[in-house]
Amino acid sequence: MKAAIVGVTGYTGIELVRLIHQHPSLTLGTLHSHSMHKNSISELYPHLQQLCEQEVEAYDAEKIMKNNDIVFFATPSGISKDLVHEFVAQDFPVIDLSGDLRLKDLESYQKWYKKDPTTQDIVDKAIYALPEFSAIKGNLLSNPGCYATAAILSLVPVLKEQLIDLDTIILDGKSGLSGAGKQLSDSSHYVTVDENMTMYKLNQHQHIPEIIQFLQTFDSSLSTIQFTTSLIPIKRGIFMTLYAKIKPNVTSEQIQQAFDKHYQSKPFVRVQPTGCLPELRQVTGTNFCDIGFGVNEENQTLTVVAVIDNLMKGAAGQAIQNFNLWAGLEETCGLTQVPLFP
Amino acid sequence: MKAAIVGVTGYTGIELVRLIHQHPSLTLGTLHSHSMHKNSISELYPHLQQLCEQEVEAYDAEKIMKNNDIVFFATPSGISKDLVHEFVAQDFPVIDLSGDLRLKDLESYQKWYKKDPTTQDIVDKAIYALPEFSAIKGNLLSNPGCYATAAILSLVPVLKEQLIDLDTIILDGKSGLSGAGKQLSDSSHYVTVDENMTMYKLNQHQHIPEIIQFLQTFDSSLSTIQFTTSLIPIKRGIFMTLYAKIKPNVTSEQIQQAFDKHYQSKPFVRVQPTGCLPELRQVTGTNFCDIGFGVNEENQTLTVVAVIDNLMKGAAGQAIQNFNLWAGLEETCGLTQVPLFP
Amino acid sequence: MKAAIVGVTGYTGIELVRLIHQHPSLTLGTLHSHSMHKNSISELYPHLQQLCEQEVEAYDAEKIMKNNDIVFFATPSGISKDLVHEFVAQDFPVIDLSGDLRLKDLESYQKWYKKDPTTQDIVDKAIYALPEFSAIKGNLLSNPGCYATAAILSLVPVLKEQLIDLDTIILDGKSGLSGAGKQLSDSSHYVTVDENMTMYKLNQHQHIPEIIQFLQTFDSSLSTIQFTTSLIPIKRGIFMTLYAKIKPNVTSEQIQQAFDKHYQSKPFVRVQPTGCLPELRQVTGTNFCDIGFGVNEENQTLTVVAVIDNLMKGAAGQAIQNFNLWAGLEETCGLTQVPLFP
Amino acid sequence: MKAAIVGVTGYTGIELVRLIHQHPSLTLGTLHSHSMHKNSISELYPHLQQLCEQEVEAYDAEKIMKNNDIVFFATPSGISKDLVHEFVAQDFPVIDLSGDLRLKDLESYQKWYKKDPTTQDIVDKAIYALPEFSAIKGNLLSNPGCYATAAILSLVPVLKEQLIDLDTIILDGKSGLSGAGKQLSDSSHYVTVDENMTMYKLNQHQHIPEIIQFLQTFDSSLSTIQFTTSLIPIKRGIFMTLYAKIKPNVTSEQIQQAFDKHYQSKPFVRVQPTGCLPELRQVTGTNFCDIGFGVNEENQTLTVVAVIDNLMKGAAGQAIQNFNLWAGLEETCGLTQVPLFP
16 A cells, blocks of 8 residues: 655654655655655655655645555644545545644634634544544544643543542643754754753643543543643653542552553553653654553552653554554554664 | 862762852852862862862861861762761851751651661751741751752742642652762663653652651641652753642632742742743753743643752752851842853 | 943843853943844843843944943844944944954955955954954954864964974864854754754855964965864854874974963963863853863874853853953953853 | 674664564574673663563573574673684674774784783684675674774775875764763763763774774775764764865865765765765664765865764664675665654
8 A cells, every 4th residue: 555645844744754664564655745845855854865765746636646545644733624625525545643633623623723623524524543542444534642642541541440530630741842843943943942941832732622522532521631741852752741639549559450451452552560650762763652650649649651752652653553453454563663772 | 258068079069169159258168078089179170270279178077167167068968967966066057958957857867868867956956948938047057959949939839828729739840960960870871861751759759758848837737749750851950840729719810929929029039920931941050940830720720830950049059048148148149140041 | 331232132142141240340231132122131031030131222323332331243244244334433342243354355255254245444443353362452353253263272372383284284163053043944953953963064164264364374374274063962162173284203292382382371271281182061151262182193193172162262251351351451350250060 | 593692781782682673584582691681671671662572691602502593792892802712613603793803913902902802813714894895704793893984984985096195084083972882981971971072082092993904905005094083962873074185186076986986886875965964863773874075175175974873884783784794685684774763
């Protein structure tokens, strides 16, 4: 099968190139960019010289459908919501990595993304494709956000097993700079980021409604979460910390069992041994979400640490995982390479 | 007045050298180190060439008292608890920057520091010298811990004004590597730290009892806090995030007023304008603690961000601030230089 | 005396604020920016809250001259060449930190800076103010470039003492990102810089003609140098390596003597003990240029390492040093603080 | 075929694990460590959980030969020189990544490594396995040093084509910290490395004799080179700069042709288009050596920049390349994955 990538010159697009290049059942079809076409991808990204030298083309939906079996949208939010119609009309398979199709409520999209939404039929059709907890089916998959993936994977087991008080949930996420994309701003200048840490979009991050919407499918009584996001001086990775009060008499063993139960058959979630917290670099370059936790018995507080690579399990890796499931392949197909370390 | 520094070759010791060098009313007396004496300090630290070339001497209590007016202990925990007796016996002024004299309960020291404590009369005599909330008097000052300083400054105004539920307090601290000192370990190797983030000592950090002990002086009903610490790839700085549920009907304005009220006359706490969160680098090299906050009205959660330089307001800077108050000088004396930036 | 700063919002401008703030004989006059005026400087740079809260004003030459005793131009190249005329006409003291007044040959400026030059009378009047080797006099001082400062200080002693073959000079300079200024570009994005090193402007850096022009004042037979510049992932600092063949029978002792002779009375050049090379961080935040060297007797090659802080000895610090000399003050006035370390 | 790794817990050993894991014709045999055996490799390196969980065993030559087809020594210098005898005696295939077998002259080893050498018959038998210029044959391959690889690949084409003056060669190498290995020292502490650059082992680096020895096979008149090494704050990568005077009338075109001629059939050397210099990150995680150059016609100086990943083309990647050639496989087998980027 051949895959087209729209928005190939962004960090997520180039990560898809890497993953598809090494995938045994998927090959690179056509590559597309609005702004940087007419170059080979290796002129834009010299690390690809001799490895991948395809031309980057202008966007052309007809050509994409003609020459590929599936299309990945690795575009910033606000693009695929309009472009996707043509593909849906012909039932052509789409995996959208942007935020455009995640929210079922159009007003919510308008509120959090400050953009006009796509149409209701599109979002109704789109599957929120978090493969550990969603059935991956149909030809319109909406890939979750990076923070949202780490948050949801931290929470669902203890939420489903009713081990925590829902109104005490606090999610404190830290991200590397690739999560903010390639666009230039004062806040991504090297001199600003280096030796610094900043919290941004407090109570305003667009992943908040996506997390709540998905968690409500497990417990409809949940209506709000506390969620904060910060930038730390690294390239890749999300370090998500969840705090919540455990319910009376809940034990550390029950927490461990909850995680084990929900993830023992999930190849990309590695629950750490009791008492061990994962460090960020152990998932860099992989599709894993590694999870560890601790319980403070003095104040009945659960601390969960979940780490992912924002471009992998938080974006392109999860998209390939979704592709595998969609295509009926092994879920881990093309995703089990030992990562670069250190 | 002349100051001796014991443990001058550590990061905190060398920061004291910097601050005393620029202080208008305090000069460097004798410098001491157990392991690295018989060199000039500028041989050990070439940045000091031509600026400060004093010899580092072996430790000698008699000589220290003879040649100086005050002694700063910048030693790791476990040293000053024994050495301090000789100075106390002669009522010689001591500012101890280690954790040895902070806890009034000797068993608690034993439990959290895994070392034999000093004697009860010493800890009874020692003032926990957080100058925004302590009266700085007497000749035995115990300088607070770096995380503890940021935690306490975040909390006291909203705690004293009874704006938050005490049992919902969560403190999530991130620190640069200088906070862990100079000793070599796998966890301080460049290759381990770079592009990584790790949480450590979950529910076991020795600053926990110090924070609780001090907060209890404002509200004795507080008995526990949730407190976590992580390392991020920077040299200097603590980024402390406090989460707590606000009490019913508490408004953002009340929070702002609480901070303003308690800090308007405090020269080293800069409360940010409403809606502004401080970034870490704005305090690097300074003795400031900058504080900002946000209230999430949907879930009644207060988020406070407090940033300090762990070697300044978290250690040497606060020690000089304490010295100023102890000596009857202006609190800001020698501490108002514009910092290096960027 | 009061100093105005034009271009105060750049890295060099803000470093001038720091230095003037701590200077015993110079105070901040008016602050100017084309693009960011009407704010207080502490709104733009929150680290300055409560330390320096002056308003940033639009540029106004008349007002500057009326309210100040001297003006520092910390503007990018291409600005002061036009603005300076008004000040020169009234013989108002100017220290220009940009490249606009450094080259005596107008065509050379045109060639290397790709901009129209100022007028011949202006460049004739301007002193190339490298205070270790220039007489600082007159009211128009042109502050040397950062790379040029490190290069010249590495070279002059061995060149004047005729210890090296002039046609074998190679200068290999590495710089932190603050050297490239605040403007946004792909090459200053955090994700581009982190874990990377790049060489740029090979044989095209605009400091080349400035270095040659100044070295020719010591040996007119020198007509070319090999000079390269690279970016490394740090904020501040230049690490300059000089290679040259020593003349027959020249010894390591002669090299050491040459450096000692030329710098023993120079307070800001710290020649390292024989066999010791300086590391970059030992000058961060200081006005020092630290120099060490080694001789390879097998191939008669001299290696010199010179390190400076590009914003200090490479820009603002040197400008204050020049001010001190111009004003008849002690050369080191306001420049001998112990720097932040680590 | 199965490969044993001795010294698997070092950075090079763990990189061999990564490469062998993804190799189509080689699988991991037994893993060995002197100090850290009795654990699974994934306990030591949590990133390997579920990917590679083999036990690390104590060293046992007999067992290695019994259970594997080849052994890789990824040990520090000073180990394999003794251990290798047993394998050579049985003509068991060995690829040694340490410096122990590189120098043909035993006194030179003694001088540069400060250790007793192995025996002459061993070094006589060992092939210096730089596959672009060596015939890879026999059962004892000595993998070149990281700096040496970058230096030699920069130099050979222009040296063989007699385009440069041999006595003007200067090699200025910069390396990330993984090149210095895992051992703890002040110089690898995060606080020392961050925001710093240091030159080390000036005229004393143990790769010097290895480079000269190999270059002499192309031009015996070469007897010395100027070679310096520095540490920059990154994890991985070598940025090697070569300077040399070109011979009279040599043109930039001739340089380009020399590189093209020697590398057009070499899959792991990517000569950049004329005028383009490679940046370090474009080879991170790959086995490529990317080379670009510029000629300064004013002073007849050639500047060549060669970048490699020190753990790949500088160590483990090159070892696999050598294995491929030794085993009669395609040279690029298992080495053409698109690397992690950014």
